[in-house]
Amino acid sequence: xxxxxxxxxxxxxxxxxxxxxxxxxxxxxxxxxxxxxxxxxxxxxxxxxxxxxxxxxxxxxxxxxxxxxxxxxxxxxxxxxxxxxxxxxxxxxxxxxxxxxxxxxxxxxxxxxxxxxxxxxxxxxxxxxxxxxxxxxxxxxxxxxxxxxxxxxxxxxxxxxxxxxxxxxxxxxxxxxxxxxxxxxxxxxxxxxxxxxxxxxxxxxxxxxxxxxxxxxxxxxxxxxxxxxxxxxxxxxxxxxxxxxxxxxxxxxxxxxxxxxxxxxxxxx
Numbered sequence: 067x068x069x070x071x072x073x074x075x076x077x078x079x080x081x082x083x084x085x086x087x088x089x090x091x092x093x094x095x096x097x098x099x100x101x102x103x104x105x106x107x108x109x110x111x112x113x114x115x116x117x118x119x120x121x122x123x124x125x126x127x128x129x130x131x132x133x134x135x136x137x138x139x140x141x142x143x144x145x146x147x148x149x150x151x152x153x154x155x156x157x158x159x160x161x162x163x164x165x166x167x168x169x170x171x172x173x174x175x176x177x178x179x180x181x182x183x184x185x186x187x188x189x190x191x192x193x194x195x196x197x198x199x200x201x202x203x204x205x206x207x208x209x210x211x212x213x214x215x216x217x218x219x220x221x222x223x224x225x226x227x228x229x230x231x232x233x234x235x236x237x238x239x240x241x242x243x244x245x246x247x248x249x250x251x252x253x254x255x256x257x258x259x260x261x262x263x264x265x266x267x268x269x270x271x272x273x274x275x276x277x278x279x280x281x282x283x284x285x286x287x288x289x290x291x292x293x294x295x296x297x298x299x300x301x302x303x304x305x306x307x308x309x310x311x312x313x314x315x316x317x318x319x320x321x322x323x324x325x326x327x328x329x330x331x332x333x334x335x
Contacts, residue, residue, distance in 0.1 A: 097126045097194070097321050097332050099226040103151035105129065105197065105204055117197050117204055121234040124197045126286060127206070128321070130214060130223040133189055136182050143182045145211065147191065156193055156209045190214035192223065194321050196287050208287055210322040219316075226318075272300050273310040274319055278331045290328035 108117035108124050116123040131149035142157040160181045185191065192214050195206035214220060232238040273296055280291050296307040311329055314320045320329045 096123075097128055097318075098122060098124050098230055099223055100124065100127045100129050100230075101151040101224075101227055102129055102131060102147070102149045102154045104227075105154060105206065106152050108197070108204055110199060114199075117199075120231055122230065126195065126321070126323075127197050128192060128194045128223070130190060130192045130220050133185050133187050133191055136178070136185055136187060138179050138182050143179060143185075145185060145191070147193065154206065156195070156206050156211065158209060158211055185211070185213070190217070190220055192219065194323065208323060210324075210326055212322065212326065269300070269302055269306050270310045270313060272302075273307060274314055274331065276300060277314075277320055277329055281330050284330075286323045286330040288324070290323045290325075290330045292325070292328045 104119050105117075105124070105127060108119040110116070111118055116125055118124065129147075129149060131147040131153075133145055134148050134153060135144075135146035137144045137146075139157070142159045145156050145158060146153055147156055158181055160179060190213075192212050193206065193209055194212075195209040198205050198207045200207075229238065233240045276296060276299060277291050280295075281289060293304065293307050293311065296302065296311075297304050300307070302310075308327075311320065311327075315322065315329075318332060320331050322328060323330045
């Protein structure tokens with residue numbers, strides 16, 4: 067699964083294609099906070115194109131909701147999540163076939179898979195994933211599902227949803243630093259910042275700079291930087307890297323993709 071001599075983590079599992087086709091390649095590393103209703107009502111304006119709703123293109127999305135049901139499947143666990151606007155089924159894939167097989171043969175909660183036991187009905191979770199078309203409707207793929215520790219995170223997410231909607235519809239001005247495509251002297255401002263941050267003594271700045279450099283030109287659907295690589299490349303201890311990644315995720319600079327501990331940088335909302 068290693069991404070070759072250049073480092074990084076490439077997703078090479080054989081999970082279903084789920085309707086992805088070889089049409090135009092809309093690869094982008096923007097993450098939009100949304101409600102579940104927005105996901106379900108978003109439409110593709112062109113075949114194989116991005117989903118659009120309220121003047122927002124939805125590529126990778128995040129949403130927060132309550133787990134209403136947990137079901138073990140043959141190779142994944144299906145979580146039904148509801149956020150007050152609608153509900154959606156999200157699949158959490160497992161590479162442990164024996165664990166999933168045992169859960170299919172057992173009965174009751176005590177026989178559920180190890181993946182299913184990570185979650186509980188009634189608790190809040192935050193979901194990150196790519197929005198794709200499957201069987202004629204929007205579907206969240208490559209889902210990473212993280213348990214929400216504080217209700218403040220739920221409130222913060224909905225404030226971000228309002229912010230992004232307002233920016234997309236001209237109600238708010240987009241902060242200049244969120245316009246990741248700005249150029250100066252032929253160089254992205256992010257790249258200039260990363261060159262300075264690479265020599266910083268601040269571990270959080272170094273983690274962010276390294277993540278941006280490693281992921282430049284890559285597809286977040288099948289590439290990311292795992293925590294062990296940060297540790298090795300930056301000579302930082304694992305706890306420090308985890309803390310930096312958690313903080314950068316909360317601040318909207320990176321997000322987990324492929325696995326809970328593999329990260330990809332954001333261009334902003």
